[in-house]
Amino acid sequence: MRRPLGCMTATGLLAAVITAVTVVGAAAFSGNAIFSPGDLNGTVGQTPRGGVRSHAELAQDCSRCHVPAWSGERMGDRCLDCHGDVRTEMEERASLHFGFAHPGNCRDCHTEHQGPEASLTRADMTGFPHDRVGFSLRTHPPVGEGGTFLCTDCHHAGLQSFDAASCRECHQLLDAAYLSDHVSVFGDGCMACHDGLDRYGRDFDHQLAAFPLMGKHATLNCGSCHAGATTVLALQQTPAACVDCHAKDDVHERRLGLACGECHNPGTWQEATFEHERSGFVLTGGHLLADCQACHVDRKWHGIPTECTDCHAQDDPHGGQFEVSCGNCHLTTRWSELTFDHAKSRFPLSGAHRPTACAACHAGGKYVGTPRECVACHRDDDKHAGELGSDCAACHRATRWDDVTFDHNKSAFPLVGSHQQVACSACHAGGHYRGTPTSCVGCHREEDKHGGQYGTDCAACHRVTQWSDATFDHNRSRFPLTGAHRSTACSQCHGGGTFQGTPRACVGCHAEPGVHAGRFGTSCGDCHSTSGWLPAGYNGPHSFPMNHGGAGSSCSTCHPSSLTSFTCTNCHEHSAEKMQDKHKEISGFSMGSCLNCHPGGRKDED
């Protein structure tokens, strides 16, 4: 069994019971006075409330203020049962208890059980919402909140009463003259205007208000504008429009509206600074210097036309040819100061057109309808006599006539090689450009060294750099150059500059040498290459097998004495005796006619 706590002894429990009974008994006997933290306040009121003149008289009757738990009441309700005036103040605007006090928060400001002499109101009043009574303590901070004001500084006769005289007592010391004037204008009901939030008076800054005082307004007596205003609302509702006070001063008889301040300053009526741009017609240039009545004839201020021609129709030297406003081209300073930008026109000026006098193109001051084609002005300057059409700008810049932009490369005959250095007139004689031939011979017929034998397309073999820069490829001809022909001078074959018809057969250039005369024919290439006459080798047709009997390429095996004769008996046992005996039955047999019966050199060929 677990032991009970040390305090749970019989004597301990007995002591607890005795104590509890004693407390309950004492509470019942004293009316709960044993719980009282101190004596009640002994201040005696002028009239009895709830049958007593002071709280102290309640003595042991705690239930007069303290309510039982089951009653549904609060202690504050009991307070108000006796202090009915406070209950009334809770509902009266600008009274001490209005707006914040209720039965649940009496103790926020009031206390009890502090002894018969103690105050029923907490001394520092910290947190008391003084602004709820219609006057904030922001500019009169109390001692309890770090300020210098005591409650009694203003509430001489008690916290629930206030006399505006207490305001004057202090503020007279600050500025007696101002206060006197102020009271004479607004009266002595300070609280009617002042709520403690601002510092109306000596430190009040009208400049921070909705109507800052400027010019002569700053020197006026308050009553000049605020006459009769005795509440803050009335002060704030003082009309602020100029005409509200100055209607009688309007020399314009309302023709310029009611916004005086748009032209006049508060200092003086005379120094009007009308900002003409507000009218929608900004004054610039000569308009600034013009007399107002030059436009506003008879002091007519409204309905003045704003188009240039409305006033300057008689000044138009253009005779009305322009439909646009004068201001599109002219400044308002002088007519001669133009803002017209020819670059934005349909004919931007460039090159020599810029320094050209306007009249050169716009003769007679005529601007509208001025032609834009070159020939319209420059027909007389056309060196081409109309040969190249009317669009000069296609080839010429506007700077000078000789500043040509013509690009020959975009023409049918792009200039390349030596043609680029050739003077135009070399091809375009007499300044003629149209119909200039584009074929080589059109210009170079006289220079044709070939006498026309190669036709007219020089470029087929020559570049345009120089005649000697030929592009002819002999290998693509019918006689490709090989061997010794490559290093042979052209004239060796093409004597007399003749190229066409040059023979391609060897014997056309190489006469048959005596050693071959009548023996090998003229097909030199059968035995010789173009590299040289020697060595020579027979590559042509041979009626008899060239390797017969293992002769190989040794011609002398069969042709011991001459290439034009042969013998078979050098190799074979072709003795005449045997052959004749062997061929005795062969008709026409002879020792020199072996090939007749053995053309392939074979024995069985008979």
Next chain:
Amino acid sequence: MSSRRELWLSLVAVMAITGLYSGVSLRLGVPEARGLFGHSLGILGFALMIATETLYSIRKRATRRVPGRMSDWLQFHIFTGIVGPYMVFLHSAWAYRGLAGIVLLMTGIVVASGFVGRYIYTAVPRTADGLVLEAEAIEQALRQAEEDLREAQGDGAGVSGPALGTGASLVLGRGLLDLREQLRTWLTGWRLDRETRRQAGRTAIAQRRLRDLRRQLASLATARRLLAVWHTVHIPLGMALFVAAFAHAVAAFYYATLLR
């Protein structure tokens, strides 16, 4: 110092609370019992008093292993038993009337009773865990102490000590006797050279240990009887205090907080 750590800590806490209370009083006036500061003192102090009354008692009866030695819990019990009532005392705002005044008076009585109880409690020899040593164990320790003293004296001299008194004075008068012995030791040692004084100090410690054990042996029955008597008085006082304090707290909550 360590044997009285709870008293020193209590003193520090009391001084700190006093400093805080003084600062608040100088700035805002004497804190009202119903104010934030005064109310906080009362609630916290009462909580410490409840802790004083319950935690140590629970620890003594704990059957499971509980952190901390019994002596530590006793020190905490003493600490809260001093600081808690002091805070309640400050909470009173120097007004002593009605039930609140009675509660404060009872608090003072219980605290004073507690000091007496601790004085008696320390007369009973115990282990570090608070277990009471029996006479046999004390006699064994006594023999060891006599041996230690002879060794400390180094001359085989006798180990007799001053008269310890009789009856209740053995328990209640030991503080005075200890004080007198300490004074005598200090006056004697003051005239000795340094080495001799160090030797005398060791001898004095052994003598004090021997004297304490002799006194504990002689007063064991008396101390236990006095402690039982003290319990018989202290516990009812404490229970009465807590019942009255509870009634006060309920009334304060009812009238002040609930605005009844």
